[in-house]
Amino acid sequence: MSISSSLSNALSGLTAAARAAEVVSANVANATTEGYGRRVLESSAAALGDQGAGVRVDGVRREIDTKVLADRRLADASAANAEQYVDFFSSLEVAIGTPDSANSLSGSIAALDSALIEAASRPDSDARLANVLTAANGVVDQFANISDEIQTLRAEAEQGINAQVRTLNTRLEQIADLNHQIRLQDGSGNDTAALMDQRQVLVDDLAEIVPVRVVQRDHGEIAIYTETGATLLEGKPAEFGFTPASTIVPEMKIESGALSGLTLNGQPISVAGPYSPIAGGSLQALFDQRDVLAVDAQADLDALARDLIERFEGVDPTTASGAPGLFTDAGGSFDPAQEVGLSSRLSINALVDPDQGGAVWHLRAGLGATDPGAVGDSTLLNAFSDALNENRIASSGTYTGAARSAAGLSAEFLSTVSTERLNAEANQSFAQAKAETLREAERAGGVDTDHEMQSLLLIEQSYSANARVIQTIDEMIDTLLRI
Template identity: 20%
Template sequence: MTGLFGTLGTATRGMNANQNALQTSGHNISNMNTDGYSRQRVRMQTEQPYLMAGVGTLGTGVRTAGVERITDSFIRTQTQGAYSKFRFYEQKSHALGQLEQYMNEPSETGMIKQMSVMHDSWAKLGSNPELGTSKTLVVENSNSFTDMVNQTGKQIGELQGEMIDNIEKNALDFNEKVKELEILNGQIYDLASQGGTPNDLLDRRDSLLKDLSGLADISSTTDMYGRVSSLKIGNKTTGTEILSLDGGRKEISVVTGENDPSNTISLGGNAQNKVTIDGDLPLGTIVLADTSTNPATVTEVDVEEGQIGGYQEANKEVKARLDEFQTFVKSVADTINGAYRAESGEDFFTFDADGKISVNQTLRDNPNKLVVGKGANPEAGDGSLATEIGGLFTKKDADGLTFAERYNSIVTKNGISKQQADNTASSQLTVLNQLEYKNESISGVNINEEVSDVMRFSQAFQANARIIQTVSEMLDTLINRTGV
């Protein structure tokens, strides 16, 4: 349409388009501190021109073609991967750090120091075999050693339990977020299928995917509407699909129980919902469970990153250190018992049904019954057995290690692994910060830019309003003053 009414329509469309742009800038400014928000821009397009005979084409203004998010999908995918790796090493470092505290080395109150004290007491008893206080010192120092061993073993066992609990909680959280993502898929489709632009819903989708990547390594694909059409957990090539538009949603569960291996799972990560499974798997294993059978059948899920993967990896290492610690304790007890039993006919150290070590109850009740010499009737002043046992603390085993060196090797293994986790977590955090900075530079709200846009769109709105006012005056002249 041409003429004054055509000009009026052009100005009206200009006002509407700039009003939409102003509203979008206001939305950006309002959400500048909203976590996960991506700035939006109104996409304007020129309206189809009007062909006027003898003149050519006349412009008919502008229209709002859509409101788009300013994002870089590649950067966001890279950020998810870096976040998953960082959370893996962060949790692994945290768990191994706790183990490091329990082992308490090097320290003046640690295991190695206590073994040194115990060694000294046996050596002194060998030099003073008839001295009652020397016998008491051997028994009491050995008691302190067994108390320390039992306490350390208990703390490491509790640490394993805490890690399994954390895996359960993370699995439950993971399932809740996948459920939320499934609901979000429906909301995105409802809006997009009606021609709407679900920008804020897509921001929420990306935030959920990042949260999920912090719990486990995931990979996802989206369809034309922006829905997550497929979500896999685990290795990107061989991962297990847990959400799809056709197959629905699946829940991950965690292998738990008192023993390892175990045949009990926390269904969906719910510690109050235990189910027996067919087969034995290590504690903390992530599985997909089919409860239509009794016992339930499961498919193991290989998680390699995220908090769940970090706790699983740490649990393996803590279990390995605990096995080595128990082997070390048994080696100390068996070596000393072998020498002491050969002369006294009984063990110096005993183990109860729970595996706790203690000094023979008879000796604890009466330290003077401690045998310190050799032979059926050792002579007075014979401290050869005590001297021999004292020498066992510095004697090297088949691997060329003393008691203290054996324990120190366990501590060292954990320390090296902890340091590697710390270093990798630090490097991954640097990568993550760089990617998040890059993402923020693309998708973040720049207040100076938004204020500039507000002024620009406001002036454009006012200019279009001025055109309408001018056309109105022209129409008034045309209608009321020319007599037309």
């Protein structure tokens, strides 16, 4: 091998070693950067004719475990889905309140029962009768507060759906743009790893909203499909459509067309069930919250309000048949065909409310009485208390069918919500643990700083060896020139 060939080989070795050091430096600096794929320098032996000509740098490869990455994305979607359920049931449970709280549904019913008992012991006391009215209004207020919270949760879900649909469309457009840039850079022979890092972060954002599968295409491009096979990106990005409602009331449902569904490229798609194009992610959970969970909770709450109205019907012998009792539907009689939203319309009969032109003595004498009657008569007050504590089967709702008192039914309502919350938390814990395990596996297959530092030592040795060759050649040339 000639001196010039040896010098050329050593110089190519120095260049490759310097490039390898840059790659190691980038790996170490980005060891914790989200979406960063470990870089690996690819090199090969160069040849000139039949003679070795040093080392050639072929490029830098971005190294990721696609299987672990795909599984981690699915786990992230599952965790985001479970989080929505936990948030919903936790908020609803707080709105209902625990039985030991005076501001809870059970607490307000217990307060009404206590007020009736106290008034029955002194039916002549207007103050105690007023306490009954106050307690009854407390029950009404609690029903209204819970109903308002349910509709607030539906409205929040509506806003969340709108925000996530915008995010989906934006991310798909950004990924399509990066696909185009990667194709151009790859065709020009330039490094595309940094663009691929950006694209991975965007796909990760997308995958929490809708679980996706990524398919590699030529020239570094990718195609994206949902788990159920709907195309989100194949050259051109898909577009989701959604029209948010300005307000939501209990009567509004997606089945009636009062609330918007979801479209994909202008075509309506299912948002419920395991075969929905969006199944498994946070977006489906938000639709489920708006259209199923909140609707079911409202139906059960309305069933409790109906039960309360029906308990007091026929108890007062002074009221005419069909006339409203102590608890009314917006001041009138209850119509079973209008049960939806009843809890928000529940009210106290105006006849017992001085603020509405009534008088508290009607609680003692009867709603249809024309005079206060005997001030020592506690018969009706005791009947009201007995009605509140009577074990009866609710006429509607998803209750077990066992006969219960008003307090017992409210406790079952809370128990159902609490059980759902615990189940949702268990699912969330499992999903988060799985996602974190896969994230750790992803990190383990990514940048290992110890390994990178070991590689740097080998690179330094290679650099030193090539530098020594150049130094030796320099000495040889100096010796030849001195001859």
